[in-house]
Amino acid sequence: MMQMKTAFTNLIFALLMLFGYGVMPSFNCPPKCGCEQKANGYSVNCANQGLKTPINPNDLPDDTFELDLSDNAIQTIKNNAFKRKNLTKIKRLLLSGNELEKIEPDAFSGLNRLTKLDLSRNKLFLLDEAVFRKLRNIRIIDVSNNHMFKLNKTQFSGCKNLRIINLSSNRLTLLPEGLFNSLGNLQKM
Numbered sequence: 001m002m003q004m005k006t007a008f009t010n011l012i013f014a015l016l017m018l019f020g021y022g023v024m025p026s027f028n029c030p031p032k033c034g035c036e037q038k039a040n041g042y043s044v045n046c047a048n049q050g051l052k053t054p055i056n057p058n059d060l061p062d063d064t065f066e067l068d069l070s071d072n073a074i075q076t077i078k079n080n081a082f083k084r085k086n087l088t089k090i091k092r093l094l095l096s097g098n099e100l101e102k103i104e105p106d107a108f109s110g111l112n113r114l115t116k117l118d119l120s121r122n123k124l125f126l127l128d129e130a131v132f133r134k135l136r137n138i139r140i141i142d143v144s145n146n147h148m149f150k151l152n153k154t155q156f157s158g159c160k161n162l163r164i165i166n167l168s169s170n171r172l173t174l175l176p177e178g179l180f181n182s183l184g185n186l187q188k189m
């Protein structure tokens with residue numbers, strides 16, 4: 001009797017597992033990160049983990065809408081760092097409080113839906129003029145608390161939806177003429 005009960009329990013368990021695997025979309029959470037499912041997708045929190053490089057995009061859930069990499073030790077963001085097929089929903093990328101000195105020109109390629117990019121509290125002193133070029137939907141760029149001393153006139157061209165650029169606490173003495181041409185929506189600096 002006892003044995004039968006165990007077998008039965010095992011069968012139920014096996015069925016549940018099968019059913020579970022069949023229904024659950026395949027999903028990984030990157031090591032050292034927490035993944036929380038919200039109405040619009042996954043919020044992936046990798047803040048304060050001593051990371052020296054950004055998360056491998058292959059480790060992120062397909063419907064990641066927010067990636068928080070704040071307060072780590074990331075120095076460089078290489079070209080295509082967040083690019084992967086099917087990873088198309090990222091809206092918020094938080095890189096505040098790292099040791100960023102270098103962002104390669106195509107670092108943010110593939111992030112076509114990005115609306116907020118936080119680069120505050122880093123060590124940036126110069127940004128390639130193409131870095132933000134393809135961020136057509138970006139609304140907020142925060143570069144406050146860096147060492148920026150120069151901006152290229154075309155730095156934000158292409159960012160047609162930009163509303164807020166925070167450049168406070170940098171070493172900028174003057175902004176190039178024409179920097180904000182074509183930024184009709186700009187509300188705050």
Ligand SMILES: *[C@@H]1O[C@H](CO)[C@@H](O)[C@H](O)[C@H]1NC(C)=O
Nearest residue numbers: 026058061062084085086087
């Ligand atoms: C992308 O999504 C499609 C459709 O859901 C799927 O068939 C394909 O395997 C996915 N590709 C990758 C690289 O995840």
Ligand SMILES: *[C@@H]1O[C@H](CO)[C@@H](O)[C@H](O)[C@H]1NC(C)=O
Nearest residue numbers: 129130150151152153154176
């Ligand atoms: C801006 O970028 C263009 C194209 O790369 C370059 O030719 C120009 O020297 C840059 N201007 C400044 C002020 O850095």
Ligand SMILES: *[C@@H]1O[C@H](CO)[C@@H](O)[C@H](O)[C@H]1NC(C)=O
Nearest residue numbers: 120144145164166168188189
């Ligand atoms: C800009 O950044 C500074 C310093 O991080 C912050 O105090 C300020 O509130 C920010 N301004 C806007 C408009 O977000």
